[in-house]
Amino acid sequence: MTARVVVIGGGIIGLATALALTRQRPDAGVTVLEKEKQLASHQTGRNSGVIHSGIYYRPGSAKATLGVKGHASMIRFCSEHGIRYEQCGKLIVAVTELEQERLGGLAERAASNGVRCRLVDRQEMAELEPNVTGRAALEVPGTAIVDYRQVGQGMADLLRAAGVDIRLGQAGVGLAEGPAGVTVKTNDGPLAASAVVNCAGLWSDRVARLHQRTRRQVVIAPFRGEYYDVVRPPGAPPLISRLIYPVPDPVYPFLGVHLTRGIHGHLHAGPNAVLALARHGYSWRDVDARDLAELATFPGMWRLGARHWREGGRELYRSLRRHAFGEAVRRMVPVIEDDQLVRAPSGVRAQALSRRGELLDDFVIETSGRVVDVINAPSPGATASLEIGEVVAARAAALLD
Numbered sequence: 466m467t468a469r470v471v472v473i474g475g476g477i478i479g480l481a482t483a484l485a486l487t488r489q490r491p492d493a494g495v496t497v498l499e500k501e502k503q504l505a506s507h508q509t510g511r512n513s514g515v516i517h518s519g520i521y522y523r524p525g526s527a528k529a530t531l532g533v534k535g536h537a538s539m540i541r542f543c544s545e546h547g548i549r550y551e552q553c554g555k556l557i558v559a560v561t562e563l564e565q566e567r568l569g570g571l572a573e574r575a576a577s578n579g580v581r582c583r584l585v586d587r588q589e590m591a592e593l594e595p596n597v598t599g600r601a602a603l604e605v606p607g608t609a610i611v612d613y614r615q616v617g618q619g620m621a622d623l624l625r626a627a628g629v630d631i632r633l634g635q636a637g638v639g640l641a642e643g644p645a646g647v648t649v650k651t652n653d654g655p656l657a658a659s660a661v662v663n664c665a666g667l668w669s670d671r672v673a674r675l676h677q678r679t680r681r682q683v684v685i686a687p688f689r690g691e692y693y694d695v696v697r698p699p700g701a702p703p704l705i706s707r708l709i710y711p712v713p714d715p716v717y718p719f720l721g722v723h724l725t726r727g728i729h730g731h732l733h734a735g736p737n738a739v740l741a742l743a744r745h746g747y748s749w750r751d752v753d754a755r756d757l758a759e760l761a762t763f764p765g766m767w768r769l770g771a772r773h774w775r776e777g778g779r780e781l782y783r784s785l786r787r788h789a790f791g792e793a794v795r796r797m798v799p800v801i802e803d804d805q806l807v808r809a810p811s812g813v814r815a816q817a818l819s820r821r822g823e824l825l826d827d828f829v830i831e832t833s834g835r836v837v838d839v840i841n842a843p844s845p846g847a848t849a850s851l852e853i854g855e856v857v858a859a860r861a862a863a864l865l866d
């Protein structure tokens with residue numbers, strides 16, 4: 466069979482890219498391949514559901530530019546298509562003197578990125594959130610919450626209405642590029658295309674290597690984000706009204722253990738980040754020999770471990786001991802007890818890792834021949850998905866001319 470553009474991956478970025486293609490090139494003839502039996506099975510359906518404001522990211526980076534624009538686009542998309550969201554805001558709480566100093570730098574970064582925020586002192590923080598303690602905080606009113614699985618379903622409905630062919634249970638297992646286009650080998654037979662877009666998320670590096678016959682420059686390191694639900698007595702008043710985040714350590718691309726109100730009424734704490742033993746490693750029981758072998762033979766993994774083994778050990782300790790996880794939460798919200806923390810479903814973050822042992826911080830989108838690869842799109846990837854989709858679709862559309 467023939468399609469003009471094949472999108473590999475039915476997560477939120479693949480769906481957003483397909484949606485953008487239907488607008489940019491109505492003649493694109495888009496087919497979306499998703500190897501699972503349902504859309505948005507992995508990162509899209511297993512994240513914390515935050516529509517990020519764009520405060521954290523280096524000014525001028527793709528994360529900053531697309532994240533800030535993506536916040537507005539996502540809010541608008543949800544409003545236009547009847548998807549429930551809540552703009553509840555966020556407090557970034559400084560507990561130590563060093564963290565308080567870092568708040569000023571975050572405020573400057575927010576100003577550079579065009580994100581509205583304000584510094585609040587200890588007294589005002591207590592008035593805003595009586596159960597939160599710290600030296601000071603940064604209030605970010607634009608932060609919102611949503612169910613990204615519902616967002617993905619909304620995108621899929623629009624795609625089907627536009628005639629896009631969404632194929633579930635079909636994986637792209639081979640790419641053969643020729644002068645006339647690309648043959649995508651699937652578990653259901655070959656598919657001829659003029660251009661291919663790789664939005665495979667946790668498997669994006671493997672799909673890229675199907676057509677880039679070079680040594681591994683980047684691999685996806687799967688980091689499991691472990692969450693707990695905070696269980697409150699029936700009828701108890703809400704513990705927080707905003708999202709509560711720590712001041713992030715600039716050395717790492719993770720935001721630390723925080724408290725997130727879910728759009729469906731739950732409150733969860735996390736994530737605690739540990740290296741997963743499989744790309745679908747949602748628990749310690751999920752082990753994949755191929756995934757482990759790829760990491761063990763990649764020099765960047767050893768270099769990363771040599772530099773950050775102490776922090777990795779702390780994350781591992783919190784993974785194995787609920788009390789240690791609770792202590793991380795109680796830095797900001799001391800009233801939460803260990804017995805209020807109940808294990809919740811985990812997610813796995815697709816984090817690109819270089820041969821030098823660097824966790825790639827920004828979005829990475831590459832074009833090679835007739836294939837566009839989205840190699841790295843971690844948080845705020847879901848927030849920025851509509852804007853990332855526009856960029857990727859424009860590259861794919863150019864391959865059709």
